[in-house]
Amino acid sequence: MLHNADLGWQLGPSLERIGREIDALFDEVLAGDDDVRGRLRDAMRHAAVGGGKRLRPLLVVGSGALFGVPRSLALRAGLAVEALHVHSLIHDDLPCMDDDDLRRGKPTVHRAYDEATAVLAGDALHALAFELLADRHTHPDAAVRAELVMELARAAGASGMAQGQMLDMLGGVDDLAQVTRLQRLKTGALIDWCTRAGAIMGYASPEARASLAGYALCLGLAFQIADDLLDVEGDAGSVGKRVGKDADKGKQNFVTVLGARHARAHAEMLVEQGIDHLKSFDEDAQLLCDIARYAIARDR
Ligand code: IPE
Ligand code: IPE
Ligand code: MG
Ligand code: MG
Ligand code: MG
Numbered sequence: 001m002l003h004n005a006d007l008g009w010q011l012g013p014s015l016e017r018i019g020r021e022i023d024a025l026f027d028e029v030l031a032g033d034d035d036v037r038g039r040l041r042d043a044m045r046h047a048a049v050g051g052g053k054r055l056r057p058l059l060v061v062g063s064g065a066l067f068g069v070p071r072s073l074a075l076r077a078g079l080a081v082e083a084l085h086v087h088s089l090i091h092d093d094l095p096c097m098d099d100d101d102l103r104r105g106k107p108t109v110h111r112a113y114d115e116a117t118a119v120l121a122g123d124a125l126h127a128l129a130f131e132l133l134a135d136r137h138t139h140p141d142a143a144v145r146a147e148l149v150m151e152l153a154r155a156a157g158a159s160g161m162a163q164g165q166m167l168d169m170l171g172g173v174d175d176l177a178q179v180t181r182l183q184r185l186k187t188g189a190l191i192d193w194c195t196r197a198g199a200i201m202g203y204a205s206p207e208a209r210a211s212l213a214g215y216a217l218c219l220g221l222a223f224q225i226a227d228d229l230l231d232v233e234g235d236a237g238s239v240g241k242r243v244g245k246d247a248d249k250g251k252q253n254f255v256t257v258l259g260a261r262h263a264r265a266h267a268e269m270l271v272e273q274g275i276d277h278l279k280s281f282d283e284d285a286q287l288l289c290d291i292a293r294y295a296i297a298r299d300r
Contacts, residue, residue, distance in 0.1 A: 011290045016080075016225065018054045018061065019261070025079045037283050043113045043121035048086045051240060053057075055291065056081045057268070060192035062287040063212055067202020076138040077148060077197045084156055085127035085190060088165075097169065098245065105240040125274075126156075139201055140162075149198050154203040160189035171178055175253045180221065183254070189221030215288065216286040218274030224297040225267040230299070232260060238299050245264030267296045 026048045032041040057078025064074035093100040093108040094115065101111050110118035132138060133148045154160055164186025167173065171184055195212040198204075204212075230239050231246045232255055246253055254263045275291045278285035 010236060011294045014058060014290070015053065016286060018058045019052075021075055022052075022054045022057050022079060022082055023049055024080075025075065029079070038271045039113070039117060040120055040124060041208060042131065043109050043117045044124055044242075046106070046112055047090050047103070047109050048083065048122060048125065051106065052082070052086070053298070054078075054082060055295070056085055056194045056248075058291060059191065059288070060197045062285075062291060063195040064201055065198070065287065066182045066208070066212075066281055066284050067198060067200055067204050069202040073139055073201060074198060076132060076135070076196075077201060080129040080132040080138070080209025080272040081152065081190060081194055082149075082198070083125045083132065084145050084152065087125040087129070088156075088161060090125070097165070098249070100242055101239050106180065109177065116229065129156075144200055144203075147286070148197055150201065151196055155189040155193040160185055161187075164189065171250070174257065176254075178256055179254055179257050180251060183221055184217070187224040187225065188217060191220040191223060192216040194256070208280070211280055214277035215274045215292070218270040218277065219292050219295055221291065222267040222270040222274065224264050225254045227271070228255045229263060229267075231259060232256075234299060240300055271296055 012144055022047070026045070030041055030045050030048065032038065047097055057075065060078040061071060061074045061083060064077075065071070070259050071156065079202055089103060090109045092098055100108055102108065106112070108118070109121055114120075129152065132147055133152060136142075136145070139145050139148070147159060156162065164182055164184070167182040168186055173179055195216040197211045199212055228246065231243050231253075234243050236243050245251075246256075254266065257263075271292045278288055281288075
């Protein structure tokens with residue numbers, strides 16, 4: 001991948017911190033005793049606690065910081081989108097979808113438990129996301145909470161991630177325009193929600209929201225190109241999931257359509273474009289710029 005020796009140093013402490021914070025919050029929210037919910041809770045914890053880059057929560061924190069949103073509130077919205085993301089990973093790994101057995105360096109939920117438990121743990125994490133957003137501890141303003149909920153529903157649903165996953169399963173995508181459309185929905189919609197969430201919570205101006213939307217569009221695509229490249233060039237030890245699976249399954253993505261070299265160049269161009277959208281925020285957007293560079297320099 002596109003290693004940059006400085007990146008670990010720049011974003012490393014932020015990633016470590018958000019990782020600790022999200023783990024602690026999941027620990028709190030998914031605490032449970034040995035009652036009948038034990039198995040479902042355990043499966044949710046298996047998927048949600050530990051591992052994962054927590055890039056989506058970091059994006060919420062980074063965009064919220066532009067508008068003075070307190071970190072503790074941004075973290076709760078970040079926890080919500082991470083719960084939704086983990087739901088999508090559990091279901092994405094199921095035998096009826098990508099049929100994967102390794103996720104975040106651990107057996108996938110249907111491997112560690114069983115398929116029914118994996119479907120239900122995914123469902124429960126999906127519901128948890130909306131419960132967290134609707135909770136008054138996430139934001140004192142009910143109108144803000146309603147907008148967060150509405151926008152996440154849109155990002156996750158039939159005009160967003162679920163539709164992207166449908167296109168991915170259907171196949172038949174064979175040019176750059178079609179792959180771009182698919183990946184915008186599959187991965188981009190949730191990433192867009194992350195930057196939108198900070199803006200919603202901080203009552204950002206329409207101009208600021210438009211800048212963030214431009215950034216998020218570029219970032220989402222670049223991020224998915226890196227994911228596709230890691231499937232070809234990464235190793236399971238660092239990536240934490242099996243590699244070579246897209247080719248095995250005959251999936252079309254940026255790498256199959258463009259070739260690895262052009263896909264990487266395309267991702268680099270998207271990152272520069274994304275950063276360009278943040279110019280009006282000056283140095284306040286440093287974290288978001290670092291995230292964009294990390295999105296394609298990562299090895300996991
Ligand atoms: C993987 O997302 C699935 C995609 C949408 C490409 P991440 O690469 O963010 O996975 P984690 O959260 O770090 O495990
Ligand atoms: C999954 O895309 C995207 C979602 C979960 C919505 P991939 O199938 O490429 O993700 P990985 O490679 O399994 O993490
Ligand atoms: Mg998939
Ligand atoms: Mg997959
Ligand atoms: Mg992938």
